[in-house]
Amino acid sequence: MTGVPAVVVIMGPSGVGKTTLGATLADCLGRPFIDADDLHPASNVAKMAAGVALTDEDRWPWLDAVAARAAERAPVVVACSSLRRAYRDRLRDIHVEVAFVEPFLPREVHEARVRDRRHAFMPPGLLGSQLLTLESLADDERGVRVLYTGTAQQAADTVIAALSGRVTTVPREAQPPG
Template identity: 55%
Template sequence: MHRKIVVMGVTSTGKSLIAAGLAEHLGGRFVEGDDLHPQSNVDKMAAGQPLTDEDRWPWLDRVGQAMLGEGIIVVACSALRRAYRDRIRAVAGPVTFVHLTGPREVIEERMGRRKGHFMPVSLLDSQLETLEPPGEDEDAVTLDLTLPPDDLLAQAVERLGFSSR
């Protein structure tokens, strides 16, 4: 079986945790989208500066390239705007998006607990303003990030049409 899945959302929604869990559950490969950022993007975000679209295009191309290959590939990537998801699809082909969303207060609290991550809390508002939830015409499911991780993973598996192991 071949399937390309991006777990998306603003920072601190649990993208990496759920994407890694999905990949493991489905016997697929996990890719951390943050690892594909050029150092200039990481430096800019660490300094509290939002990325521009020009900053993002090469990164999104790398995300799409990471999805080329056999089997199930699950990537954690913000993919906040439709244009960004279109850019990934232009490189990777058909992709299913799992959008993790929830209250700003919960996301901000999670951000405050993260250690050693380059994304400061100050960029949360910028990400929320940029976010364009997937449209009805996109291959996507939306899940509530406030669910416990095991429940969230089970819902993702079910909503993506995979049977439980």
């Protein structure tokens, strides 16, 4: 699809809907989908399963693996937490065009989703540390923020329109609070 960058990364904390939105977006764009959770080394998985938040030292090799896989599979859609700007900068180092999509939810909806779902290694107790770590997309970062309370298809349509330049602004209600 014209205008949509070679790599689109769906970012955000656990339970925000990265995998569902990413798979839907990949299907709409006719691209492969990569779930970065599948690329975590066993040591990261064990830490998270034990309820221990990852450190930057844990994340750097994982982010490098995600970036390498994205570069070799581009054009592609990737679901990867990318919570901090520094993590997104690391992913941008792959030397192809990258844009980030930041889905977000009202806090109470997000907490309920995490509490009510089962994840292989991400216990609900780690959501708080992820939200504290989260640095929303800055104005100078290519990407879009999207309120994700509707369907994955509705969110994907909004993302495609924004990234392909068919809309120049995302409605105010689609911007995260604060």
